[in-house]
Amino acid sequence: MTSVIQLYEELSSAPDDKTRARVIAEAFERMEERYPEVKDLATQSALTETELRLQKEIEIVRKEIVAMEGRLAKELEQARGSGLRWVVSLLAGQTVVIIAALFAIAGN
Numbered sequence: 001m002t003s004v005i006q007l008y009e010e011l012s013s014a015p016d017d018k019t020r021a022r023v024i025a026e027a028f029e030r031m032e033e034r035y036p037e038v039k040d041l042a043t044q045s046a047l048t049e050t051e052l053r054l055q056k057e058i059e060i061v062r063k064e065i066v067a068m069e070g071r072l073a074k075e076l077e078q079a080r081g082s083g084l085r086w087v088v089s090l091l092a093g094q095t096v097v098i099i100a101a102l103f104a105i106a107g108n
Helices: 004-013 017-034 036-040 044-107
Strands: none
Touching: 004 017
16 A cells, blocks of 8 residues: 555646546545445444434333243242142042041051
């Protein structure tokens, strides 16, 4: 890449605006070739827009998480109730079996 002083000299010695414009365009072209990532730089407004989009998506995900937690809590409560009914039923059945066995033993 030519130095800044060389660029200045080329611009100063250019005979007309068209030649100066070509010198400037060539300087930009050399800069883009040397630093290709310059084309991909984000602007402040693009970053702000991206940040706002991400904040909106994060808020949507938070709401979905809260809703999921509510559904899970409800399902756990139902499972706990169902499990408790099974345990109570089994205990009642076991109690009936034990009492029947005791009567059978006492009847002999």
